[in-house]
Amino acid sequence: MATTNKEGYVDLFVDRGYENDEPNLFISINGKNFILPKGKTSKVPQYVKDEYERSQRAKAAFYAKSEALLEKANQPI
16 A cells, blocks of 8 residues: 655656657656656655666766767777
């Protein structure tokens, strides 16, 4: 049975993304599924916000590393 107690929930804003993206963000943690609308703020448990922020940091690190490798590949030998 789902809990209706909103204590311990925090606000999480999910960026809208690109025009052709899915309108919702799907997050699944330990068998619990969350569908969050993009471009809006949702009330979620703290662990969902923590995981979303971790995934955003990982995405930023990936793009930074990709750009650094691309720049290195384009340098003359």
